[in-house]
Amino acid sequence: MVSSAPQPELPQEVPADRVGAVETRGIEPVPDGERHGRARQMFWTWFAANISILGLPLGATLVAFHALNFWQAAVVAAIGSAGSFALVGGLSIAGKRGGAPAMTLSRAVFGTRGNLGPTLITWFSRVGWETINTTTAAYALLALLAAAFGWHQNTPLTVVCLLVFIGCTLLISGLGHATIMWINRWATYVFGVLNLVVMGFLVATVDWHKVLHSGTGSVAGMIGGVGVIAAGTGIGWANAGADYARYLPRRIPGGRLVVASAAGAGIPLVLLISLGALLTAGDPTLATAADPVAAIHAMLPGWMAVPYLIAAFGGLLLSNHLSVYSAGLTLVTLGIRARRTVAVGIDVVITLAGGIYFMLIAGSFYGPFTTFLTVLAVPITAWVAVFGADLVIGRRYDPKALMDTRPGGRYWYQGGVNWRAVGAWAVGIVVGLLLTEVKTSDTDVWFSGPFSHSWLGSSGLGWAVTFVVSAALYLLLRRLFPERAESEAVEEVAA
Template identity: 75%
Template sequence: MTDSTTNDRVGTVETRGIEPVPDSERHGHAGQMFWTWFAANISILGLPLGASLVAFRGLNIWQAALVAVVGAFGSFALVGALSLAGKKGGAPALTLSRATFGQRGNVGPTVVTWLSRVGWETITTTTAAYALLALLGVAFGVDQNNFLTILCLLVFITCTLLISGLGHATIMWINKWATVAFGVLNLVVMGFLVATVDWTKVLDAPAGATSGVIAGIGFIAAGTGIGWANAGADYARYLPRSIPGGRLVTASAFGAGIPLVLLISLGSLLTAGDPTLATSSDPVSAINAMLPSWMAIPYLIAAFGGLLMSNHLSTYSAGLTMITLGLKVPRTWAVCIDIVVMFLGGIYFMLIAGDFYGPFTTFLTLLAVPISAWIGVIGVDMLRGRDYDPAGLMDTTRSSRYWYSGGFNLPAVFAWVAAIVCGLLFTTASTSADDVWFKGPLTNTWLGENGLGWAIAIAVGALLYAVLGRRASVTDVPSSPAPLEEAVR
């Protein structure tokens, strides 16, 4: 039996960590990216995003649908483009990032990425536990209490561990078949939710300002594709180099775009008739209240399953990211450590914090800036034709090809830090008008008022690295495959 089948087989534990996948073990097709990103985005968290567009951005349903299309499809096309590095280098995104930032310089982007993953996992776990609590209440008449809350968190976390712990092959298999099952169930639930809409209020709602549309696109992009941009390569690393890059981009954009546009548009539709969803501290219960009582169990099962599909992907990537940071344990143990952190975060959200959406949107706003700065630098590095040396990526000593100056590729690190600073100048992070966590000095400008700090970070990071970066540093392995431009063709 070949190494590729023993290391990456459905139902067995993936033994590979962050080390690059050799060509002899590459397999799969571009369509896997469609199912991967469809699975990541069929959860009910898309409904609150849509609710925010109407309740807090003042958009009508047509504007919200346009925002969903541009923000979701556009941001996941970017995810697909960045995943080409995984196909080319065969390693996780943040491991490949060592070649750009240097072995020590890559620590900053890697820490931010891990925080992003843990934050998303905490939000997903919290929402899933709410769904399971509601399911127990409907099916067995059990009232919520602290013990039951912790038990529901543990059930969801265990399910996540069973999938993400097994690894890549099992994840890819489940993504396809479970997504079909939960996707159909979600469509049924969505049909009943549409029937609850107050169409008079929806159709009579006035159009919002153009600035609200622009801000909405930024909000959706930051809350969907931007959050996954530093994980795309994690799932493309087993794919053969010969797969056209354009197919990966298309598969990623449509895989995520289809469910996101449906869910975000539905969330906007529901909120245009009733603002309950946008202000609820428990989104699961708010949606459940809109459905006939007999639909509660199918809805809650669909909600739980959709959230599980998203969470196991994030947890798998978080484990790889922790190993990239220097955690010297097998991949499965890294996943277990991440699970513990996720569990503690879920307890905080459910038993201590009093607001769900405030921390959620604030978290998205703040982390979008450093992730966007990373995207700008990495994007330029890829466009220059970056080749990846497998030995250099794994060698974290001074002998590494990617040691640069004291472990730092100074142009890349400087461009990333400067881009973060510039992005934060235009960024406001707050849970409410009276609870402002951070407010940049340029937030009163047009760019700041429209929430484009993340876009500024991408632009500044790309521009600075394009000017300061050394072209010689991207041609480390002369015999490696053609640059990105040729791979996309």
């Protein structure tokens, strides 16, 4: 017997009338009546963000700098990428719960003024990743023009290639959330297939004798490798997860977001990182190449140049438009009095300048790349720890208070700062830096913490210590100094 009771209507993935239209919402929380979508949107979001060729150099570092063999690198790739994106999925629960971007929700934890520090670091992180994406994509486009038309790299052509990639990014990021969600799903099919074809040909170039007879790396090398992969993948996106979950209905179970995020990022990253390790085990040139696009291109037959370079360009574009979208929201959260679309425009102009520097002035790609990851992984991890601990103990977000940055607001705390959160964040950063060495090469060391050559430091676990210290200290301070009723705090500030 079929029940005649009305069945609840399932939410649409992306409302058709919003695709192609400019998103007018900024950082203000999304009301329940405008929520839509399903948890699997997070799968497509993070799959699209991670099918770029930057996964190959990450795999190369595991073999060249951590002395791991291919099988160890594959295990490290799975733990580091899927594990770190499970964390991204967990933090995206805050977006579903509060309906606002991650760094706007962070005001509830750090205070409206105390949140400025973590938000500024987040914006630097986004701009840095965008610059790396833009630089790599421009190299891919230059190589594509050389393969198709015989045009060789020069300064004007380099600038044009940068502008083409920036223009594509601006178009997609400017339109906003609904268009990004729609493009992520369908473009993933196209560029995913192209990447699989390219990967198949790259596997055929592997020197299997060297791969099968390579030595086994140490456990410490594997532990450090997990840190490198986590810092280069999920940790870099952890402060953006809520940006893409804020339109999801509250009733979606948080566990589904965790699984969808871990699987969406883990599948392409494990394949790409493992392939990078496989290629480097047979030929170490990929790990030291100034231009990774050209290094991979050289491994392929000539007729594969066009499909490979299109796949490289498209994968980087899918990652970059997500980063630019989040950077625009972060810039507005910082206090820039501009619409989201204007903030996106400011961001891409800065990215263009960074791309010009990397391609026409700087002499190295990997030096700045690894230095960038090392430096920013510490403060971002400290923020993740404090924000995540606050979320786990049951934080609920007040939509009106998130947008109220005036003295006396609910999230004003003491002088606009929640000192328990800011203090735990700052201590975590200091501890992490004590275990960190910042360098672009063995001879060019920028900073070396006093414990950077200890087992924890040399294993690349400064970020893990940062996480534990920040989370534990925040929870301890909350217990020692309980948060008073919000009404009492407001009355005290008003008085």
